[in-house]
Structure formats: C-alpha cells, structure tokens
Amino acid sequence: EIDLDVAGFSGILLANRKEGRQVKTYISFSKGQRWSLLKAPAVDLAGNSLNCRPPSCSLHLHLQMSENPYTPDSISSKESVPGIIVATGNIGSELSYQNVGMFISSDAGNTWRQIFEEEHRVWFLEEGGALVAIIQATVPISHLWISLDEGRHWQQHVFSPSPLFVDGILMDQDLQHHVIMLFGHFSYRSEWQLIKVDYRGLFSRQCSEGDYQPWYLLNQGEPCVMGQRQVYKRRRAGSRCILGKGRSRRISADPCACNVFDFECDYGFERQMDGKCLAAFWYHGNSAGKGCSIGQSFLNSTGYRKVVSNSCKESGKEPVSPRMQQCDLKAPRGVRLSTAHEELSAPVGTNVTFLLHLDRGGSLQTDVRLDFGDGIAVTYSNLSHVTEGIRHIYKTAGIFSVTARVENSLGTDSSVLFLHITSPLEQVYLSAPAVAVRGKQSEVSAVVWPSQTKMAIFYWWIENNTEPIITLEGKLSHTFQIEGTSQISVQVSSGGVILQDSKAVRVSEFFRSLLLSFSPNLEEHKPAIPDWRQDVARVVMTTLSQVQHCLLVCVLAGTPTAAEVFILPAAQTHTQSGELGNNEQELEKVRQQHTKHTYTLHNANEIICIKIFAIYTDINSKGEQY
Structure with missing residues (x-):
C-alpha cells in the first residue's frame, strides 16, 4: 500500500491498495478515516461516454516518485495552486500499465478529466499559473505543450529546429525572467545540449483582483473537509496574467460541526461497519490512574479522539471527545505483586525488593498487608511507601508464598507470588543398608546440607539402570533382584550446584x-x-x-x-x-x-x-x- 499527501491540504490522501490480486486507487478527505474509489472521467478526449462507475470500474493512478530530480513524479500537486493534481493513470477495474494516459483534477481529487492519451511529463509554470508537458517517448522531439486553463486546451510550441532527446527541465526560480531550460542530446553520441525557452510572452499583464475567483474545497459534495469550510482564491482558468509571488491563497476557514469521521478510535476501541468505535474484546475499560483520589478529576476516553489537524467544533448533548470525570471511590482491583526485576528466585541473604501494582480505588485510605511467607509480615496505610518497593531478606532456603492484600472500606483484593530462595549445596550423604535381602524392599535416603526444603531434585541410579529415577524427596524404596554387590548413586541438584554420593549394597538371600x-x-x-x-x-x-x-x-x-x-x-x-x-x-x-x-x-x-x-x-x- 502506497500513501501520498495532496500538497496544500491537511488530511487529503491518495493511496494504492492491494485487494487480492488487484491494486486500486483510493482517496480520503479525512486523513484515512474514510476511503473511496476515484471517479473516472465521464467522457474521453473525443467526447465519447466512458460508462465507468465504481466499484467495478474507476480511475487508478501511478503514485510513483521520480528518481531523476529534473523530471516530475508520475503524480504532482503544488501548494500555490490548491486543488490541481496531475497524474499518470488508467481507467478500468484495476491499476495497469496498459492504456496509460494523463489525467488532471481541478477540485482536489473529487472529479477528473483526461488531458493526454499517452504518458507525458508535466511541470507547473509560474507558481502553477500554467502547465508545460513533454511526451514521454524514446524518440527525440522538437516541441512541447503549454496550457493556461488547467489542461482544458493545449498549445504546441517548437523549442528546437532539430529533435532533441529531452533528459529533463530546469525551472528558473526567479519569477522576473520566466525561463525554462531543457537539456538533453541530439543523438546518443552527441554532447549535452541546453535550450532556454522564455515563456513570458504568454502573459500580457500582472493579475488583478478581477482575475481571481473563490474556490470551495469539497469532500464529494460536502462542504466540510477536516472539520473546516475552506475557501480559496484561485486564478480564473484562461486568464493570461502573471500570478506573482507570496499572494495568500486561502480566504477563510470556518469550523464545522463534528461528525463521527472527524474522530479516530481511541486506544482499546475498534471501528465498526457503521462508523462507531466500540471497545475491543481484550479492552477492560479506562482507569482513573494511580494518582486519582476523591475530589480530583481525570480525562476519561469515550472511545474517540479527534484526528490530528482536524478543526471541527463539537456540539450537542453527547460530545465524543475525552472528557473530565470525577474520581470515584471504589474497591481496590487489579492488584499484582512482583519483584523489582520480575525474577522468581533469589539466593539466601539477598535483599529482595517487592513491587505492588494496583488501582488504589480513588482513595488514599487504603491498607496494604504484605506477608513474606516466612513468618514476617508488614502493613502500610500510606501507599506511597508501597510504590517505592518493600525490601525483605530471607535467611533460609525454600519456596515461600508471598501474599499482598489490599483493603479499603469498599472491598479487598489480593495477589500471591511464589518465591524460590536458593542456597548452593555444600554436602550430600547417601544412607543405604550395607546388606539387603533379595526380593524385599529396602529404604535408601539422601541427606543434604544445608537443608534444601522442597528445593532439591534427586536423581537416583540403582544397579545397572541407564535412566535415573527422579524424586523431589530424599527417600526411595527399592527391591533388589540380583545377588551380589549393587551400586547406588544419587545426584542432588539445587541452587545451580550438583553433588553426588554413592554406596555399595551387598544383596543376599539371607544373612x-x-x-x-x-x-x-x-x-x-x-x-x-x-x-x-x-x-x-x-x-x-x-x-x-x-x-x-x-x-x-x-x-x-x-x-x-x-x-x-x-x-x-x-x-x-x-x-x-x-x-x-x-x-x-x-x-x-x-x-x-x-x-x-x-x-x-x-x-x-x-x-x-x-x-x-x-x-x-x-x-x-x-x-x-x-
């Protein structure tokens, strides 16, 4: 998808959008809130009816930028001549590179006219007071076309007695001289040629007030574009006068009453088929924020926010812009307990920082009780201490259930976090019977130091088994089936450390x-x-x-x-x-x-x-x- 702004207007966009295997051109007068296909010209250059109507048929434009700074883009507009758009395109069901012609719009893309049946390069002359066109051909040419009435009529002018391969045009920025310079070469082996054309003779005088007329920007017949009724002053088509520089183009811009498409959907809301913005399935509503308390207000979204640069004015009893709302007292909700670095384990002796995330319910009179799970708990009435974090040191290893309970006069909420406190193993001792009776159960156990309550994983290898028996406790029952000497080994993993101990057991029928x-x-x-x-x-x-x-x-x-x-x-x-x-x-x-x-x-x-x-x-x- 390719988007392009129309020069001189805020919010008018042209875009080529891929739909299945087809690419079609759309226009928006609301900065992308609504899109519509371009209306094709009613007749062709010969005056024949085209009978092209959306959605099966429309106008499609080549929205391509030129890599050569001396040749125009395939579509161009100029801020000094608001509403004039010249573009390369085709008429049909989709964008194509066949049957390409040149089209122009004098009303910012609402309607279009065909100006050439073949692809041309078109430049704006004299701040847009005239148009110059050169055919896009691979053969040398000796003439160009100039129009003074927005492309309705074209005059042919010969600029060279010998045909020239035109590579580009240089525009003189000094409006006093009114000169364009064409450069190219007569043949592929010849040197560069530079030809100057003075077009001042096309204009007989300086423009006066009578040469201008008001022009109203419309949105497919509607007078409001981006929330404004905009009126521009533009030279009458066909007036042979020099525009001059620095003349103001917009006469007035009065705000319009807002409609739903002057707004885009706010965060958490999605546009429906009827244009309304409704909350998405995953969105759970607006929050008053952490600092909202009784007597204060917060900006609450209604699901809409005004499009940037839109100047409409809201009216009626139900405005859709975000509005101020009083903070209400409510029960705590959304409580979530975490550590400072979102980690769920820490070594013994570490100063662990706990963070509490919650909606305080619009009141500062909220009590927080934090139970660390090791017999120690703290209670806070001032939430500012909780937001900075609560620190605690665990002196023993184990898995601790840390619970945060938040309460005010309207209700409570809580959150639980299971924290693993680890301590590296220093020693493991395997206790096993020296002699066992074949066919009867025998008990083996592993003792670790320091004690790793519910934190160690035990891997047992008995006799000739290749896969270990894994337990979370240091005890195991086993029945020996073969007389002789059996080897028992245990590996204990905890706190990133693995230790092993082994014992030999004599197995006999009796002893x-x-x-x-x-x-x-x-x-x-x-x-x-x-x-x-x-x-x-x-x-x-x-x-x-x-x-x-x-x-x-x-x-x-x-x-x-x-x-x-x-x-x-x-x-x-x-x-x-x-x-x-x-x-x-x-x-x-x-x-x-x-x-x-x-x-x-x-x-x-x-x-x-x-x-x-x-x-x-x-x-x-x-x-x-x-």
Whole structure:
C-alpha cells in the first residue's frame, strides 16, 4: 500500500491498495478515516461516454516518485495552486500499465478529466499559473505543450529546429525572467545540449483582483473537509496574467460541526461497519490512574479522539471527545505483586525488593498487608511507601508464598507470588543398608546440607539402570533382584550446584547380623577425620578374620560409636558327600562361637575392648528375617 499527501491540504490522501490480486486507487478527505474509489472521467478526449462507475470500474493512478530530480513524479500537486493534481493513470477495474494516459483534477481529487492519451511529463509554470508537458517517448522531439486553463486546451510550441532527446527541465526560480531550460542530446553520441525557452510572452499583464475567483474545497459534495469550510482564491482558468509571488491563497476557514469521521478510535476501541468505535474484546475499560483520589478529576476516553489537524467544533448533548470525570471511590482491583526485576528466585541473604501494582480505588485510605511467607509480615496505610518497593531478606532456603492484600472500606483484593530462595549445596550423604535381602524392599535416603526444603531434585541410579529415577524427596524404596554387590548413586541438584554420593549394597538371600558397641572412652580418642569409621571397620574385620565365612562390618553413624557385623553365607559350601551344605546351620555356629566373646583392638596408643552383643537378627530356613 502506497500513501501520498495532496500538497496544500491537511488530511487529503491518495493511496494504492492491494485487494487480492488487484491494486486500486483510493482517496480520503479525512486523513484515512474514510476511503473511496476515484471517479473516472465521464467522457474521453473525443467526447465519447466512458460508462465507468465504481466499484467495478474507476480511475487508478501511478503514485510513483521520480528518481531523476529534473523530471516530475508520475503524480504532482503544488501548494500555490490548491486543488490541481496531475497524474499518470488508467481507467478500468484495476491499476495497469496498459492504456496509460494523463489525467488532471481541478477540485482536489473529487472529479477528473483526461488531458493526454499517452504518458507525458508535466511541470507547473509560474507558481502553477500554467502547465508545460513533454511526451514521454524514446524518440527525440522538437516541441512541447503549454496550457493556461488547467489542461482544458493545449498549445504546441517548437523549442528546437532539430529533435532533441529531452533528459529533463530546469525551472528558473526567479519569477522576473520566466525561463525554462531543457537539456538533453541530439543523438546518443552527441554532447549535452541546453535550450532556454522564455515563456513570458504568454502573459500580457500582472493579475488583478478581477482575475481571481473563490474556490470551495469539497469532500464529494460536502462542504466540510477536516472539520473546516475552506475557501480559496484561485486564478480564473484562461486568464493570461502573471500570478506573482507570496499572494495568500486561502480566504477563510470556518469550523464545522463534528461528525463521527472527524474522530479516530481511541486506544482499546475498534471501528465498526457503521462508523462507531466500540471497545475491543481484550479492552477492560479506562482507569482513573494511580494518582486519582476523591475530589480530583481525570480525562476519561469515550472511545474517540479527534484526528490530528482536524478543526471541527463539537456540539450537542453527547460530545465524543475525552472528557473530565470525577474520581470515584471504589474497591481496590487489579492488584499484582512482583519483584523489582520480575525474577522468581533469589539466593539466601539477598535483599529482595517487592513491587505492588494496583488501582488504589480513588482513595488514599487504603491498607496494604504484605506477608513474606516466612513468618514476617508488614502493613502500610500510606501507599506511597508501597510504590517505592518493600525490601525483605530471607535467611533460609525454600519456596515461600508471598501474599499482598489490599483493603479499603469498599472491598479487598489480593495477589500471591511464589518465591524460590536458593542456597548452593555444600554436602550430600547417601544412607543405604550395607546388606539387603533379595526380593524385599529396602529404604535408601539422601541427606543434604544445608537443608534444601522442597528445593532439591534427586536423581537416583540403582544397579545397572541407564535412566535415573527422579524424586523431589530424599527417600526411595527399592527391591533388589540380583545377588551380589549393587551400586547406588544419587545426584542432588539445587541452587545451580550438583553433588553426588554413592554406596555399595551387598544383596543376599539371607544373612545374620550382630550389633557391636564400644567402650565410652573410645569417643574421647576419636580423631576428627572422615575415614575414621572405615578404619574401625577394618580393625574389626581383621580381628574376626579367623571366620571362614564372608564378613561385612559397618560402623553406624553418630555417637556413641556402634557397629554392625553381617555374616553372609558363602557362595557355595560342599559336604564330604558332595552335597550342598546348610548355610543357615553354619551361620548359627558362627553366631554361637562369637557371642559373649571379647576381642582386643589395637588402635594407635590405646587397647580397646569390643564386646559382641547377643543382639542379632535370626533368619529362618526360608531366608526370611524375623
């Protein structure tokens, strides 16, 4: 779509608009509020009736700007001759480059006349008092056409004895000389030629008042254009007089009564088929604004706003322009809570700034209560503090429900924001049973520090699975199906940090276990190193190494120090007869052999006694624990 302003008028536009596969020319006298097709001339140059009527047939113009500064555009108008428009175009159902001719309008585009059947270049002479035309041809020419009556009649003038390829015309801006200069070349190989033409002889005198007549600007018969009745003074067509420079062209401009097309639709409103502006489906009405309180006023839109440069005058009992309206007291609405940077997460210890967006209801007596979700809340009665933001520091990690409640005497409104307070992980510990019974559920858990309540994601890899099990809690139940050693790994993700811990679990059909406790003074000599429990386990294992069965020692976490000895069945035990031995009977012998015995552990500088308690787990013949 191409738009073009008509020189000398505010609000008159010409446009080429694409409709499907066709391009058509439209004109607007209301700065784009209403558009209509151009009326084609009633007759052609020969006086024959054209019978061209919209919408099936109309006039279409080539709205193209010339790249050569010395040749005119395909459409031209001049402020010094208001209402005169000269353009290249065609008559038909759409814009075309076939059967192109030249057309002129003397009334700002309301009506049109054809002046040439072929495309010409047309210039305005003497501030628009005359027109000069040269045919747009690829062959050299020796004559031009001049009209003194707005293109109704043309006189041919020979400017050169030899035909010239005309490349452009230079206009002398000095009105005292009345000279035009044509430049071009006689052949493609010849030098540039410059020909001066003095056209002063066309005019016999200076124009007087009798050479002018009033001209009324119309909008398709209506006297009001852009809200004004505009009257111009224009030279009578055919008067052979010099216009002169600086003469005022507009006589008067009186305001008209406004109509609906003197307005465009305001924000949030859309033009309907009948011309009215109605609210769009997404628009929820005007707001009094944040600073509107009782006793004050605000500019409230009715859905219309006057077109820029329109000078109409509103009348009647229902003006459509935005009007002042008193601020009314109403309940708070539109409350929205956010952080200063619209972020929903922050590290522990950050000074988080909360912003409250709301329509205060036209009253300053509005209370705001902001609950930070961590047991702390604040209340404000002066909204100016709220608009600047409220700051709060969270000392622990977690997800906090931040609630803002706004209340006045007419009602309440609230908004909730869920804020994630994160803290980078520093340590993760995987707790898993040292020995598990095949086919029975076992519990594993992961402990993180610092505590990440509802903020951590746990990824579990158990045995040989390639896809992790994902949980939001640090607990998991699993049933081992294969005897032997199974690996369990857990990754914990929180606050942009990922940590991992792994444990090995022995899986057996059945086992015995004995609990060990140590003398209290062992805690006094315990070195503060992470591998201390593994050292104790190795000492116990070495002490009990006389047992031929598989032993597994696990030193339990916490104080006082305790340990658990697991006695596992051998992989295969054969009797003298070659039959498979009874593993449970063998385990019972081991238990009786080691119950109520005392073992001495040599640990650096101390001799520590270990007593094996008679507290253990029995296993029945089916391998079930009881």
